[in-house]
Amino acid sequence: xxxxxxxxxxxxxxxxxxxxxxxxxxxxxxxxxxxxxxxxxxxxxxxxxxxxxxxxxxxxxxxxxxxxxxxxxxxxxxxxxxxxxxxxxxxxxxxxxxxxxxxxxxxxxxxxxxxxxxxxxxxxxxxxxxxxxxxxxxxxxxxxxxxxxxxxxxxxxxxxxxxxxxxxxxxxxxxxxxxxxxxxxxxxxxxxxxxxxxxxxxxxxxxxxxxxxxxxxxxxxxxxxxxxxxxxxxxxxxxxxxxxxxxxxxxxxxxxxxxxxxxxxxxxxxxxxxxxxxxxxxxxxxxxxxxxxxxxxxxxxxxxxxxxxxxxxxxxxxxxxxxxxxxxxxxxxxxxxxxx
Amino acid sequence: xxxxxxxxxxxxxxxxxxxxxxxxxxxxxxxxxxxxxxxxxxxxxxxxxxxxxxxxxxxxxxxxxxxxxxxxxxxxxxxxxxxxxxxxxxxxxxxxxxxxxxxxxxxxxxxxxxxxxxxxxxxxxxxxxxxxxxxxxxxxxxxxxxxxxxxxxxxxxxxxxxxxxxxxxxxxxxxxxxxxxxxxxxxxxxxxxxxxxxxxxxxxxxxxxxxxxxxxxxxxxxxxxxxxxxxxxxxxxxxxxxxxxxxxxxxxxxxxxxxxxxxxxxxxxxxxxxxxxxxxxxxxxxx
Numbered sequence: 001x002x003x004x005x006x007x008x009x010x011x012x013x014x015x016x017x018x019x020x021x022x023x024x025x026x027x028x029x030x031x032x033x034x035x036x037x038x039x040x041x042x043x044x045x046x047x048x049x050x051x052x053x054x055x056x057x058x059x060x061x062x063x064x065x066x067x068x069x070x071x072x073x074x075x076x077x078x079x080x081x082x083x084x085x086x087x088x089x090x091x092x093x094x095x096x097x098x099x100x101x102x103x104x105x106x107x108x109x110x111x112x113x114x115x116x117x118x119x120x121x122x123x124x125x126x127x128x129x130x131x132x133x134x135x136x137x138x139x140x141x142x143x144x145x146x147x148x149x150x151x152x153x154x155x156x157x158x159x160x161x162x163x164x165x166x167x168x169x170x171x172x173x174x175x176x177x178x179x180x181x182x183x184x185x186x187x188x189x190x191x192x193x194x195x196x197x198x199x200x201x202x203x204x205x206x207x208x209x210x211x212x213x214x215x216x217x218x219x220x221x222x223x224x225x226x227x228x229x230x231x232x233x234x235x236x237x238x239x240x241x242x243x244x245x246x247x248x249x250x251x252x253x254x255x256x257x258x259x260x261x262x263x264x265x266x267x268x269x270x271x272x273x274x275x276x277x278x279x280x281x282x283x284x285x286x287x288x289x290x291x292x293x294x295x296x297x298x299x300x301x302x303x304x305x306x307x308x309x310x311x312x313x314x315x316x317x318x319x320x321x322x323x324x325x326x327x328x329x330x331x332x333x334x335x336x337x338x339x340x
Numbered sequence: 341x342x343x344x345x346x347x348x349x350x351x352x353x354x355x356x357x358x359x360x361x362x363x364x365x366x367x368x369x370x371x372x373x374x375x376x377x378x379x380x381x382x383x384x385x386x387x388x389x390x391x392x393x394x395x396x397x398x399x400x401x402x403x404x405x406x407x408x409x410x411x412x413x414x415x416x417x418x419x420x421x422x423x424x425x426x427x428x429x430x431x432x433x434x435x436x437x438x439x440x441x442x443x444x445x446x447x448x449x450x451x452x453x454x455x456x457x458x459x460x461x462x463x464x465x466x467x468x469x470x471x472x473x474x475x476x477x478x479x480x481x482x483x484x485x486x487x488x489x490x491x492x493x494x495x496x497x498x499x500x501x502x503x504x505x506x507x508x509x510x511x512x513x514x515x516x517x518x519x520x521x522x523x524x525x526x527x528x529x530x531x532x533x534x535x536x537x538x539x540x541x542x543x544x545x546x547x548x549x550x551x552x553x554x555x556x557x558x559x560x561x562x563x564x565x566x567x568x569x570x571x572x573x574x575x576x577x578x579x580x581x582x583x584x585x586x587x588x589x590x591x592x593x594x595x596x597x598x599x600x601x602x603x604x605x606x607x608x609x610x611x612x613x614x615x616x617x618x619x620x621x622x623x624x625x626x627x
Contacts, residue, residue, distance in 0.1 A: 053456050054455075054456070055452060055455055055456060075458045075459075075460075076458075078456055078457060078458035079458040081456070083452075083456045085449055085452055087448070087449035088449070089448070089449040089450045089452055089453045090450070091374065091378075091450055093377065093378045093381050093382065094374065094377060094378075098374075098377065101370070102370050102371075102373075102374055103453070103457070105366050105367060105369070105370030106367060106370065106453070106454065106457035106458075106459060107457055107458065108358065108363050108366055108367075108458075108460070134381075150453070
């Protein structure tokens with residue numbers, strides 16, 4: 001349904017060092033799927049979505065939505081798309097209902113259709129109590145829901161959301177998640193970007209992990225995590241162990257069959273991080289520890305997370321990546337260019 | 341992207357879609373409506389917009405109240421001379437500021453809502469602003485003309501009112517287009533305000549709003565005779581002077597004499613030219 005092919009986009013250059021926002025990014029979103037774009041801030045997610053939504057022209061590459069070339073026929077693509085931007089685009093002076101009616105006119109909807117659709121969405125997103133108040137008085141969650149309603153008003157075949165739940169209260173987030181799942185079930189293709197691992201993990205049928213403007217991993221959450229193999233185990237023999245004991249335990253663990261990548265984590269009181277091939281291995285481990293007369297203060301086992309996927313692909317965690325990127329960006333310059 | 345672009349063939353699914361004109365009208369009306377709702381809920385803009393030119397008229401008109409009689413061409417009083425200048429300058433200022441709301445929409449992300457929507461023509465954004473500012477200018481002008489009449493500066497009459505309307509419409513269209521073009525081209529509202537600030541008063545002083553060309557040194561006379569404001573001021577001033585024909589000479593410029601009709605034609609040309617000039621900016625993103 002959405003095809004992004006070899007997209008490149010560079011910002012800046014005159015006053016500031018250029019930033020390669022997209023670097024040969026390619027992506028294919030199947031029709032009717034809920035697709036997640038995961039990556040740290042500054043990875044290029046917003047740039048990719050803005051290009052998809054015809055707000056920004058790429059330096060190179062192709063964009064097709066439902067077979068329509070977005071660069072050649074932007075208006076045809078705009079009719080297919082609903083876009084919910086990262087910055088909530090509302091007018092403080094208008095009421096929510098007035099904003100929806102304005103949106104309806106911009107999509108050339110008839111009066112009857114407009115009223116019917118507005119009523120449907122007010123109910124769907126539980127906006128009835130406040131839709132006739134001015135937008136300026138809305139909370140972040142209310143604004144976001146209204147923005148989503150505006151994006152859905154014209155029944156788009158493709159809904160694009162840029163970080164739809166950043167900074168939201170739990171109730172609004174749950175509402176939005178539920179609506180996105182419903183839309184997918186009804187056949188709408190949903191593409192959302194997020195830097196929340198758990199959001200993409202919980203919602204997305206498929207996802208692409210983006211880093212440095214390119215796709216570094218792509219697939220279903222289960223397949224991506226499964227490809228890493230094994231469960232993650234954290235073991236502490238006592239609350240505060242020492243180096244000597246930790247290396248003794250490490251040697252013991254490394255001798256076990258089905259155990260890989262044993263690492264001593266000094267920062268966490270000489271705990272041990274390891275990967276086990278299946279759950280049975282953990283039982284064997286316990287027995288071995290008992291035989292060696294070592295206590296077990298804590299033993300935690302978890303499936304690999306998307307963060308592990310990211311770690312595997314880039315050698316750093318998502319939160320580390322966000323910290324390192326924060327200093328490099330010139331947001332003002334990016335904003336200026338992207339608005340043109 | 342422009343409404344004339346051949347790439348705009350409708351989707352197969354959307355056959356039997358309404359005409360381009362109907363869609364542009366729908367977009368324009370919705371956007372105009374938004375501007376009026378904003379005005380109704382923030383009436384201070386309207387109040388200030390009406391009061392300010394009245395203050396101009398009363399204070400500036402009084403400034404030369406005791407000037408020797410017969411100083412101005414036709415022997416009219418300064419207050420009567422000034423009315424047309426204040427009307428035009430008020431409309432001009434409002435139109436010059438038309439880009440500001442668009443710039444704020446851009447900065448707050450609201451403009452993206454318009455740009456992502458399948459607008460039949462982004463000119464709708466220009467048309468909406470023109471409709472809004474013209475209406476506002478008419479209210480202001482009526483207030484100015486009413487006050488001028490009370491002050492004994494005369495009243496243009498029915499045909500004169502029509503001329504005032506047409507002249508203002510042309511001027512507002514031209515200047516609004518320019519201002520919206522700037523709102524799309526400049527980096528932010530600080531720069532836009534700077535341009536407005538620099539353009540506003542010099543264009544007033546280098547026009548015939550406050551004094552006739554015969555009062556000016558030649559270089560300023562030339563500037564005033566080329567200033568678009570002058571082409572709007574002189575027909576309105578002629579309407580105030582009493583019965584006249586569109587073909588009567590209203591402006592004696594260093595390069596020749598112009599009739600009211602010529603002045604209006606120049607304004608119309610300017611409006612069309614500026615509109616065509618800024619059109620590509622509205623679509624620039626993808627071209």
